[in-house]
Amino acid sequence: MKKSTSFIDQGYGVFLIPGIIAFLIIIILPFMINLGISFTAWRGIGAPVWIGLKNFQTLIHDSVFWLSFKNDLILLIAMTVIPTIVGLLLATFLFDYITSNFGQRVSSFFRAGFYLPQIIPGAVAGIVWEWILQPNSGVVNYILKAVGLSSWTHDWLGSPSTALLAVMVVLVWVQIGYPVVIFMAALQRIEPEILEAASIDGASWLQKFYYITIHLIRPEILVVVLTTSIYTLKIFGQVYVLTGGGPGNVTSVPSYYAYKQFFETGQVGYGSAVSLAMAVIIILLTILFINFQSRQEREESI
Amino acid sequence: MAPIRHPSVNSVAKWIVLIALSAVLLIVLMPFILVTINSVKTEAEFGLYGPLSLPRGLNFTSLIDFWNRVNFTQVLINSTYISLTVAIFGVILSLLNAFALGVGKIRGRVWILVFFLMANFLPQEALAYPLYYFAKFFHIYDTALSVILVFTVIQSAFGTYLLSSVFSAFPRELIEAATLDGCSKLGLLEYIVAPLSLPTLSVLFVFFFIWTWNEFFLPLILLPSNANQTVPLAMAVNQGQYGMNITAQSASGLLGMLPCLIFFLIFQRTLTRGITAGGIK
Numbered sequence: 317m318k319k320s321t322s323f324i325d326q327g328y329g330v331f332l333i334p335g336i337i338a339f340l341i342i343i344i345l346p347f348m349i350n351l352g353i354s355f356t357a358w359r360g361i362g363a364p365v366w367i368g369l370k371n372f373q374t375l376i377h378d379s380v381f382w383l384s385f386k387n388d389l390i391l392l393i394a395m396t397v398i399p400t401i402v403g404l405l406l407a408t409f410l411f412d413y414i415t416s417n418f419g420q421r422v423s424s425f426f427r428a429g430f431y432l433p434q435i436i437p438g439a440v441a442g443i444v445w446e447w448i449l450q451p452n453s454g455v456v457n458y459i460l461k462a463v464g465l466s467s468w469t470h471d472w473l474g475s476p477s478t479a480l481l482a483v484m485v486v487l488v489w490v491q492i493g494y495p496v497v498i499f500m501a502a503l504q505r506i507e508p509e510i511l512e513a514a515s516i517d518g519a520s521w522l523q524k525f526y527y528i529t530i531h532l533i534r535p536e537i538l539v540v541v542l543t544t545s546i547y548t549l550k551i552f553g554q555v556y557v558l559t560g561g562g563p564g565n566v567t568s569v570p571s572y573y574a575y576k577q578f579f580e581t582g583q584v585g586y587g588s589a590v591s592l593a594m595a596v597i598i599i600l601l602t603i604l605f606i607n608f609q610s611r612q613e614r615e616e617s618i
Numbered sequence: 619m620a621p622i623r624h625p626s627v628n629s630v631a632k633w634i635v636l637i638a639l640s641a642v643l644l645i646v647l648m649p650f651i652l653v654t655i656n657s658v659k660t661e662a663e664f665g666l667y668g669p670l671s672l673p674r675g676l677n678f679t680s681l682i683d684f685w686n687r688v689n690f691t692q693v694l695i696n697s698t699y700i701s702l703t704v705a706i707f708g709v710i711l712s713l714l715n716a717f718a719l720g721v722g723k724i725r726g727r728v729w730i731l732v733f734f735l736m737a738n739f740l741p742q743e744a745l746a747y748p749l750y751y752f753a754k755f756f757h758i759y760d761t762a763l764s765v766i767l768v769f770t771v772i773q774s775a776f777g778t779y780l781l782s783s784v785f786s787a788f789p790r791e792l793i794e795a796a797t798l799d800g801c802s803k804l805g806l807l808e809y810i811v812a813p814l815s816l817p818t819l820s821v822l823f824v825f826f827f828i829w830t831w832n833e834f835f836l837p838l839i840l841l842p843s844n845a846n847q848t849v850p851l852a853m854a855v856n857q858g859q860y861g862m863n864i865t866a867q868s869a870s871g872l873l874g875m876l877p878c879l880i881f882f883l884i885f886q887r888t889l890t891r892g893i894t895a896g897g898i899k
Contacts, residue, residue, distance in 0.1 A: 325723065327722075328718040328723075328724050328803065329718060329724055331715070331717050331722070331803070332714070332715060332718040332719070332730075334714060335711055335715040335778065338771045338774075339771060339775075342767065342768055343745065343771060345748070346748035346749050347744055350744050350745065350748055360747075409639075417632050417636075418632075422636075426639065428882075428886060428890075429643045429646065429647060430643065430646055431890075432650065432879075432882065433646065433649075435828065435878045435879070435881070435882045436878045436879070437831070437832035437849065437853075439850040439854045439874075440853055440854075443870060443871050444649050444653055444874075444875070445649065446867075447653070447864070447867045447868055447871055448649060448652065450864070453664070453669070453864045454669075455652055455670070458668050458670065462668070462670075489646065489649070492646070549741060550742075552834065553835065553850065553854070556838075556854065557857060571741060571743050575746075575835070578743075578746060579839065584747055587743075587747065588744075590743075591741060591744040591746070592744060594741045595740055595744040598740060598741055599740075601739075602735060602736050
């Protein structure tokens with residue numbers, strides 16, 4: 317008996333060969349080389365010079381790198397905090413109120429509408445908003461002038477005081493639909509009887525939302541929080557198009573900073589060190605994510 | 619009295635709520651609307667009536683000018699070719715990997731899966747320079763092939779992860795019965811596993827296509843010349859060049875969004891099914 321099952325389970329390894337080879341060449345090898353370069357001074361041509369940890373010492377004292385990193389932390393508000401909270405409220409509202417009063421079709425329509433900004437390329441979203449926020453003929457300043465608030469008009473993306481905030485507005489717009497879709501699917505798992513029982517026991521809407529809904533869709537909330545945090549570290553296209561990291565470096569983010577080292581200033585060794593620092597943070601977040609998912613699976617199987 | 623009045627008050631409130639929510643949606647959709655209405659205005663019209671007025675006629679000059687300026691036909695062909703090829707090979711590679719890991723349950727599969735997921739999440743910056751160097755070394759720099767190779771692997775990392783978990787629930791009896799009947803492993807994949815998982819494979823296909831279409835960072839590095847650019851790349855690189863005027867800029871935004879809006883209309887169901895299936899973005 318034992319023999320026949322092992323016969324059935326054998327011979328699958330072959331199918332992994334193309335995948336493993338492709339991975340070694342496209343992901344592992346470049347990652348290792350990047351790791352190696354981060355210990356060198358290299359301008360992309362000639363031979364790299366081994367300098368040990370010097371790039372990382374520079375990194376620790378590099379104010380622009382830390383500013384980029386701090387910007388990413390601020391952008392977490394736009395990518396993770398606001399979309400998760402607003403998405404949770406919107407999804408609950410669509411699910412509870414709109415579906416029960418107007419039917420599934422109407423609430424699906426709203427869900428699709430809120431999701432729309434997610435499907436266009438990040439760089440194109442940047443182009444559209446750059447156009448909207450233009451200092452001279454942009455829509456925002458046009459509206460301000462039209463309602464008599466000419467003094468409020470502003471070079472939103474071009475001045476240091478508002479550039480990061482403007483980028484955040486764009487990111488919230490892009491990001492909001494993702495949690496709405498995930499949370500609406502999650503809400504379908506909640507059995508209506510639980511909410512009904514709570515209502516009979518006199519629970520208010522807010523109490524039900526807080527103690528039942530949020531509690532039961534906790535897995536999805538964590539998925540959204542972790543994935544959007546990882547996406548925050550990867551933001552590139554929007555910043556490239558909207559501000560190019562400027563003015564000065566006020567809207568620089570690590571990925572853009574690494575790009576600049578590689579392809580603008582030609583500090584390839586240093587760029588590798590910057591990108592390695594990003595990779596380490598993302599790997600830590602991924603481990604957190606996997607840990608959480610496997611714990612979730614274990615809980616479900618019990 | 620009360621039971622009769624109650625529903626009517628309620629229904630008025632209901633409609634007010636719906637209108638309020640529609641207003642919120644309208645704000646979210648405003649960038650799409652604005653870009654559309656201003657792409658069909660003349661520059662003079664824009665100057666006279668501003669960005670908020672409805673167009674007084676359909677003027678396609680800005681759109682056509684921009685289309686020709688960036689050779690949009692070529693750009694569309696590039697994007698379609700790259701995204702389609704990546705979607706096809708990405709799905710095949712995911713299928714092969716997931717067949718070994720999900721159905722085959724080979725040893726150490728959990729670690730291999732973690733490794734695949736990590737590869738998908740890894741910042742592309744940490745691979746960018748070596749990939750750029752490789753592409754030059756193998757003379758595929760500035761060709762669609764370079765981008766296709768890289769994204770087939772990156773997308774299949776996620777595909778492998780998602781598909782393996784789907785396959786681990788694959789009915790064991792089917793596999794055993796077919797094997798005992800003398801079906802080879804390849805036959806198993808070709809005639810049983812692949813056909814039965816077609817719905818999941820089609821979700822992956824659509825996502826790979828759209829993700830690849832929307833990619834920006836690596837194409838920016840690997841495809842420098844205008845003739846090889848993808849849609850987001852062509853839009854971004856041409857932004858603000860040739861003293862582009864305001865209606866031309868909105869035309870570029872519209873042309874950049876339009877293909878994705880069309881995909882969305884076609885694949886809306888597949889997309890929502892996919893997002894809810896795996897926490898896919």
